[in-house]
Amino acid sequence: MARNILLRKNQLAFIASSHKHYATKAATKVISRPDRWKSVIGLEIHAQIQTASKLFSGSEVAFGAPINTCVSLFDASTPGTLPVLNRKCVELGVRTALALDCEINPVSMFDRKHYFYADLPAGYQITQQRAPLARSGTLRFPVFVPGVTRKPYYKSARLLQLQLEQDSGKSLHDPVERKSLVDLNRAGIPLMELVFEPDLETGEEAAALVKEMILILTRLGSCNCRMEEGALRVDANISVHRENTPLGTRTEVKNIGSVRAVAQAVEYEVERQIGILNEGGRIFNETRAWDAVKRRTIAMRDKEVVQDYRFMPEPNLPPLHVRVGGTLSDGDTVDATQILADLPELPEATRNKLVEEHLLTPEMAIILVNDITLHSHFRAIAETSNKDARSPKTVANFLINELLTVLNKNKIEIEECKITSAHLAEVVDMLESNTINPYLARLILQEALENVTESPSEIAKHKGWLMITDVGRIEEYCRKVIKDNPKVVEKYRNGKDKMLYALAGEIAKLSDQKVDMAKAVDLLKLMLKNK
Ligand code: ADP
Ligand code: MG
Numbered sequence: 450m451a452r453n454i455l456l457r458k459n460q461l462a463f464i465a466s467s468h469k470h471y472a473t474k475a476a477t478k479v480i481s482r483p484d485r486w487k488s489v490i491g492l493e494i495h496a497q498i499q500t501a502s503k504l505f506s507g508s509e510v511a512f513g514a515p516i517n518t519c520v521s522l523f524d525a526s527t528p529g530t531l532p533v534l535n536r537k538c539v540e541l542g543v544r545t546a547l548a549l550d551c552e553i554n555p556v557s558m559f560d561r562k563h564y565f566y567a568d569l570p571a572g573y574q575i576t577q578q579r580a581p582l583a584r585s586g587t588l589r590f591p592v593f594v595p596g597v598t599r600k601p602y603y604k605s606a607r608l609l610q611l612q613l614e615q616d617s618g619k620s621l622h623d624p625v626e627r628k629s630l631v632d633l634n635r636a637g638i639p640l641m642e643l644v645f646e647p648d649l650e651t652g653e654e655a656a657a658l659v660k661e662m663i664l665i666l667t668r669l670g671s672c673n674c675r676m677e678e679g680a681l682r683v684d685a686n687i688s689v690h691r692e693n694t695p696l697g698t699r700t701e702v703k704n705i706g707s708v709r710a711v712a713q714a715v716e717y718e719v720e721r722q723i724g725i726l727n728e729g730g731r732i733f734n735e736t737r738a739w740d741a742v743k744r745r746t747i748a749m750r751d752k753e754v755v756q757d758y759r760f761m762p763e764p765n766l767p768p769l770h771v772r773v774g775g776t777l778s779d780g781d782t783v784d785a786t787q788i789l790a791d792l793p794e795l796p797e798a799t800r801n802k803l804v805e806e807h808l809l810t811p812e813m814a815i816i817l818v819n820d821i822t823l824h825s826h827f828r829a830i831a832e833t834s835n836k837d838a839r840s841p842k843t844v845a846n847f848l849i850n851e852l853l854t855v856l857n858k859n860k861i862e863i864e865e866c867k868i869t870s871a872h873l874a875e876v877v878d879m880l881e882s883n884t885i886n887p888y889l890a891r892l893i894l895q896e897a898l899e900n901v902t903e904s905p906s907e908i909a910k911h912k913g914w915l916m917i918t919d920v921g922r923i924e925e926y927c928r929k930v931i932k933d934n935p936k937v938v939e940k941y942r943n944g945k946d947k948m949l950y951a952l953a954g955e956i957a958k959l960s961d962q963k964v965d966m967a968k969a970v971d972l973l974k975l976m977l978k979n980k
Contacts, residue, residue, distance in 0.1 A: 486719075489696055490649040492606070494643045500639055502535060516634065538639040539769065542613050560577060561573040561575060574615055576615070616638040618634070659708050685711060839877055868898065875906055893908050893912075927972050930952050930959065
């Protein structure tokens with residue numbers, strides 16, 4: 450009994466103290482948060498489905514083709530022509546939806562969305578409004594920008610739906626002739642629209658989501674993701690509100706042409722909205738465009754009045770049947786179970802493998818997987834022949850720290866870099882065998898960018914870029930540095946251990962960074978002790 454009371458007393462004390470803890474926490478929250486704005490971002494992504502022909506016609510899909518050369522009678526909305534659904538588009542749509550953990554709709558529908566515009570000859574777009582191809586997916590992705598976010602963290606965004614729809618044509622305005630012309634090459638190109646819930650909080654998170662989508666779509670082969678060609682278009686819906694209050698009015702930013710621009714456009718728009726609200730103004734529901742040159746958003750059109758698109762079922766297309774489990778029957782267009790079985794490894798699985806099997810850090814895994822070329826070099830160097838001789842961590846370190854640094858310095862994109870995986874592997878092998886150090890590796894890479902006739906080991910030999918490992922020579926350097934820096938040596942001997950690095954730095958300088966530093970430091974310590 451007594452014990453029981455004691456226990457309860459202790460418990461109470463514990464509860465009291467933890468309450469106190471919460472109270473102080475809550476208090477600081479209330480003090481610091483009331484006028485803090487929170488930003489909310491929801492993305493809509495239009496991804497062009499990578500097919501040879503259009504969604505409902507047989508005309509070719511070819512970026513950059515001469516104006517109006519990829520237009521069938523159907524694309525031009527000639528009366529009497531009928532849509533014929535391209536099966537490949539359904540397949541790739543389902544493939545994408547499954548990669549995003551969606552529920553596939555066994556029966557989806559097509560609808561007409563009406564609006565009047567010169568580049569839409571039918572006066573409506575065929576889309577999926579009532580029953581989209583898929584719903585309720587999730588995308589989990591890492592947020593990590595070296596130099597911006599300190600540590601990687603994961604974020605999830607719910608995918609509301611994925612639908613198939615047609616692209617529209619393109620209006621071309623000639624200011625000299627004062628004429629507008631229409632190019633219908635894009636009219637009817639297949640798109641997947643992916644609508645995400647407003648689950649994001651910053652521009653970096655929005656950019657990271659887009660980046661992950663690009664990696665996934667590229668692996669699936671369902672979209673080539675060339676943002677500069679309009680094959681992947683991102684609309685960012687942005688609002689701000691105070692904590693514990695309903696979401697604010699949003700604006701929608703279109704024309705975002707790159708992953709970096711997604712982050713910039715969102716950050717800009719958040720600041721703009723906060724500025725207006727802080728001055729007592731209000732945000733209008735409007736569409737804005739991102740001006741990449743002036744780095745700001747500009748008003749395009751007002752969305753305050755809800756448009757009536759007069760949605761109606763598309764009468765010329767039957768319901769779209771997708772087999773989800775069970776056996777394929779006559780009316781089914783594609784078999785989701787089969788498509789699921791054929792899914793390739795997704796970026797998240799690759800990153801996990803790199804961390805678990807190759808013992809890379811999560812940061813390294815993210816950087817490698819984010820860049821398809823860098824990752825393929827990694828695979829070629831660390832995962833193929835001779836792989837047992839090379840440590841994956843050394844390979845990753847070399848690619849990220851040495852190769853990327855040299856390429857950045859020369860403003861060369863990795864895709865343009867002509868150094869082959871085999872040659873990169875040679876540099877790694879020289880590092881692993883202690884023939885060179887990272888500094889020399891960079892010199893060799895720099896030379897290899899220009900010099901394509903010699904291999905890295907030939908370059909190293911003929912330039913004399915080899916690490917000095919000979920103990921006799923290192924001893925000479927140590928002796929000279931000890932002799933030339935009596936004050937530093939004295940400080941070290943008087944207990945200032947850090948002075949050792951100063952002396953080591955002198956040795957590095959003296960030897961043009963060629964000396965084997967680990968050996969030099971050991972020798973230096975020994976010689977300083979022996980006097
Ligand atoms: P619309 O019919 O105008 O396209 P939706 O309700 O379908 O509007 O939403 C479209 C997009 O806007 C979605 O991606 C959603 O996440 C995002 N969104 C909705 N409300 C907000 C908000 N308050 N702030 C930011 N984004 C939002
Ligand atoms: Mg929308």
